[in-house]
Amino acid sequence: MNYKRLNIKTVMVLCCDRFFVWVALVILLSSSCQQESGKVINEVYEGPLIAIDSVYTEMSDEGKIVVKLRAPKQLDLANGDTEWPDGLYLEYLNMEGEITSTFVADYVYKDSKENVYRGEGNVVVQNRSNGDELNTEELFWDPVDETFYTDRFVTIKSDDEVHTGEGLKANQDFSSYQILKPSGTINIVDQ
Numbered sequence: 420m421n422y423k424r425l426n427i428k429t430v431m432v433l434c435c436d437r438f439f440v441w442v443a444l445v446i447l448l449s450s451s452c453q454q455e456s457g458k459v460i461n462e463v464y465e466g467p468l469i470a471i472d473s474v475y476t477e478m479s480d481e482g483k484i485v486v487k488l489r490a491p492k493q494l495d496l497a498n499g500d501t502e503w504p505d506g507l508y509l510e511y512l513n514m515e516g517e518i519t520s521t522f523v524a525d526y527v528y529k530d531s532k533e534n535v536y537r538g539e540g541n542v543v544v545q546n547r548s549n550g551d552e553l554n555t556e557e558l559f560w561d562p563v564d565e566t567f568y569t570d571r572f573v574t575i576k577s578d579d580e581v582h583t584g585e586g587l588k589a590n591q592d593f594s595s596y597q598i599l600k601p602s603g604t605i606n607i608v609d610q
Contacts (some may be wrong), residue, residue, distance in 0.1 A: 467494035467502070474503075478562075483514050486562070490527075499531035507538070511591055519592040521545050522560065536560040546593040552576045553593060565591035573598060581605040
């Protein structure tokens, strides 16, 4: 008879021990879950790494300044791209240091992988020697090929004519250009 009591006590002790182990495990897990919810989750910052005000940059080729860049603000992004959210002004110089053409845009974004600048808004390119002026809403500049191009509507004012059309390819100093889909030419007559 004593054995039966001993077995019953052993079974009860084992059951009680397992019960307390399960209760302790549940309390431990629930308290660790509460601690996890209190942790701050770090969000990935996607803004600019560097923001520069009043930018002036000179780009050179063979020791000669060939481009002068001015902008009220420049943002250098984590992916290597650069943005000028408040506009950009570029002067292109020949090897003698004379300004051959200018580029102005309300907003410019440089894609670092493609090494191409995209100007948006009121984009104006002017040839300083002959006075020809390009106006468009979007224009790309490839500094390696030294070319401008777009597929948007363009207006080119020369001495006595205004040329319009869609799409354009031009050299960097805007001394030579081609409108891809010309739509018209207006002769300007002074009275």
